[in-house]
Amino acid sequence: QGKRVLLIWDGAPWHRGEVREYLKKETEKKWKLEIMYFPPYSPDLNPQEHVWKQAKEKTTKNSEEDFDTKLLNFYKYITKTKFKTNFLSKYL
Known part of the structure; x- marks a missing residue:
């Protein structure tokens, strides 16, 4: 596997489910994708x-x-x- 990529998202619905699984599947050969989420209701972070x-x-x-x-x-x-x-x- 390639470089580690840390993706930090808010909790928007489009950052979950199908999109997340698609990204993991499509990038697994190039990168080690790790997804973290901001706490709910914390745009200040x-x-x-x-x-x-x-x-x-x-x-x-x-x-x-x-x-x-x-x-x-x-x-x-x-x-x-x-x-x-x-x-x-x-x-x-």
């Missing part, structure tokens, strides 16, 4: 939530824009932004 928060704050303030424009601005922001990484230190 999930570093990804900080990324979404920053992106939403920067791209959705103008409520006059239509949805397509907001979506495009969000995509542009996510793809070009270097997010602050100092918040990661509290998770290590």
Whole structure:
């Protein structure tokens, strides 16, 4: 087996069941996949939530824009932004 991969997910339904089993099956030859879950109702423990928060704050303030424009601005922001990484230190 290859490298160990630790995947940390929240408890969303799409992170369980079929998706989890599919990933394990498809990756078992390349990686040793280990899945851990955040405790229920704990978005404060999930570093990804900080990324979404920053992106939403920067791209959705103008409520006059239509949805397509907001979506495009969000995509542009996510793809070009270097997010602050100092918040990661509290998770290590």
